[in-house]
Amino acid sequence: MSDVTQRDAFFDRLYELAREDVNIVIVAADMSAPALDKFRRDLPAQFVNVGIAEQNAIVIASGLALTGKKVFAYAIAPFITLRCLEQIRVANAIMHIPITIVGMGTGLSYDSDGPTHHLIEDVAVLRAFANIEIHSITDAVMAAAYADISCTKKKANYIRLDKDFYPVIYDGGFDFSHGLARLREGKDNIIIATGPMVHVANAIAGSPGFEGLDIGVVDVFEIPINESTLLETIDGVKKIITLEEHFLPGGLGSAICEILNDNEMPVPVKRLGLDINAGYQHCYKYGGRELIRRCHGIDRRSLEQAISEYFCAQPQSVTI
Amino acid sequence: MDSLTKELERKSHHIRKAMLQMCIDAGKGHVTSCFSCVDILIALYYGNLLRCDPQNPEWPERDRFILSKGQASPALYTILADLGFYDKSELKKFNKPGGMFAVHLQKDVPGVEITAGSLGQGYGVAAGIALGARMNMELYNVYALLGDGECYEGSIWETAMFAAHNRLNNLITVVDRNYLCVTDFTENLVALEPFEDKWRSFGFNVLRVDGHSFEQLLRALEPLRSRTSDKPTVVIAETVKGQGAESLCHQPLWHGRAPSGQVADRCLAELDRRYQHV
CATH class of the missing domain: 3.40.50.970 (Thiamin diphosphate (ThDP)-binding fold, Pyr/PP domains)
Structure with a gap:
């Protein structure tokens, strides 16, 4: 830390x-x-x-x-x-x-x-x-x-x-000019996260029980997203989860889906973030950040379940 | 009337007419908003007040003129063309295909400092420039022209408080006090008066002048180059919205419109009559 x-x-x-x-x-x-x-x-x-x-x-x-x-x-x-x-x-x-x-x-x-x-x-x-x-x-x-x-x-x-303390994941002198970085290799499954959720994605992908899923983690820290680097980074991936502490409409997940769509890449994407239909009522839950996240299904335990279920499920055939 | 003020009167006639014709041809433009403030612009640009170089619009030592009421752009565009910042033929292309400008002020026109149209914002940029000039030990003045209707925006007063606190006496604020907004007179909408008291209580040196009297405008603005006060100064210029074209005066609903047909002809004739003495 x-x-x-x-x-x-x-x-x-x-x-x-x-x-x-x-x-x-x-x-x-x-x-x-x-x-x-x-x-x-x-x-x-x-x-x-x-x-x-x-x-x-x-x-x-x-x-x-x-x-x-x-x-x-x-x-x-x-x-x-x-x-x-x-x-x-x-x-x-x-x-x-x-x-x-x-x-x-x-x-x-x-x-x-x-x-x-x-x-x-x-x-x-x-x-x-x-x-x-x-x-x-x-x-x-x-x-x-x-x-x-x-x-x-x-x-x-x-x-x-962000206001909290986080582990350091980048080495001094890292080149941030590409706007995103692959933090963890993974062949078929990838989590694209941003901000504090990068740490959560990293922790889950590396935890016991998830190693077999071979989950890659990408940190997107610049929007507009560097499109060519993103496409290169996710080349060959079979399933994507996007993860953000932000309402889903218009956020990171939306931006990723727009790029995939515009490039006719039929990769299934599950967007995880804050549910806009839940409104602001959950913001009045007191007892810490993780508790508010739980209301939106993006606390650590809910995410483990969602990630596991999504990546374990057989991919549906996609046509465009 | 001395020779300079007489010359400025002639210029006022010429610029008003060219600007009105431009708006008539385009069928667009806030004519009455321009007529209320154009004498302030003429005093600045032709009255030896505002330092600029039409051959070098980006001259670093130029005074900065911030037209915060961006709807008066036709007045500024006409003056900049007259001074040679660009060819006068541009005026004929106002709001036309291939033209370089239209209704609201745009920064990429030579001689223009900011894009404006969203009221209450140019003033803060002006104060930021004034502060930066002082940090850089530059001697130029920053002139900000506000509409009185613009002073309903809370952002004007955020900037006013900041400018006074920071003693920005290189920021010279002129308010075009024409008493009219889009739908009604200011004192019927939400009263701006006592206007002087508001500015004074914010920490400004306040002057109130006839905004169509070059003699009064020059007398108020000229000494400010010498930083005669450590406070910022606001000049409240009493004006008439539509001044020079009687048919357009004192009628709120002429805001944002250009006259056409017989009304346009009548306005042009009224301008000639109003300025026949010069």
């Missing part, structure tokens, strides 16, 4: 970069973090606090970007994205102003805070916009790498940071 969160890994690295580059600026909407405290202390001229005004954070950040700054607009994830959709659409999608939007606490990270603080629709909504890349961070190494990568982006870039 990493002893730093994705957030601290990201901002620790950004701090190092900002010490060397006066054009790196953080625009925060009254958000703090241990790693941000030293940024504010040592680099006050590069830290702008707009107060609890996320929409203003986006437009101020965009104006700063027009003056040559590399700007990171940072707030609690649902508020720096969904609250600011019109600002992001006009300034960053339509006008192509490159800023990095850093959302803290995606998915069910803020498990005990209720649905206002959960973020389970953002991928569907933001991937409907042109000129924006979405990056769902998986571990602290990737988080730090994306501090570097974000400084080089010529388009808007949204970093989804």
